Amino acid sequence: MLTDPKAEGFTKEEGKYAIDHLDVDWNQVAKKSAESYLKHQAFSQKGIYNQLISQYGENFTTSQAKYAIDHLKTNWNKMALKDAKRFKGNTRTEDIKRILKNSHYTDSEIDYAMKNLNQ
Incomplete structure (x- = not known):
């Protein structure tokens, strides 16, 4: 959204800088996102991982998605x-x-x- 010319219109560099300097634990955000998905639909570990890293899903990094999977309390x-x-x-x-x-x-x-x- 930050770099969308129809919205905020920042450059990619400005958008990256803003994201990189937020005081956010992205691992925890990925975990909460995974928990939310699992409340509404069944996923395998690989399925939820793919959803988290997908550009059409959540677009988390692979390490953030791995953290989420490793810390879910899911049967x-x-x-x-x-x-x-x-x-x-x-x-x-x-x-x-x-x-x-x-x-x-x-x-x-x-x-x-x-x-x-x-x-």
Whole structure:
């Protein structure tokens, strides 16, 4: 926004200077952003990481996203189960597994989700 000519119109250098001199803990901001996403939608660790670093998402640095992931108190097995339950009833079991794999859940998270899907 700072460098958008239709908004603030600062140069890239001025915008970078402003961001670099804010008294903000960007690691904590990334963590709070990840927590907010996880309240509304299930993500795998890699999925939330990708969302945090995406230029179309939050555009955090890789180290800020890694910090966020490392400091989340999230049960990734339960995230996989939550995601799997979205498809229960209208999707075959093998397709649910494939969807979870494509969403970057680990094999153990997928196993947990599939074992607990009907509970």
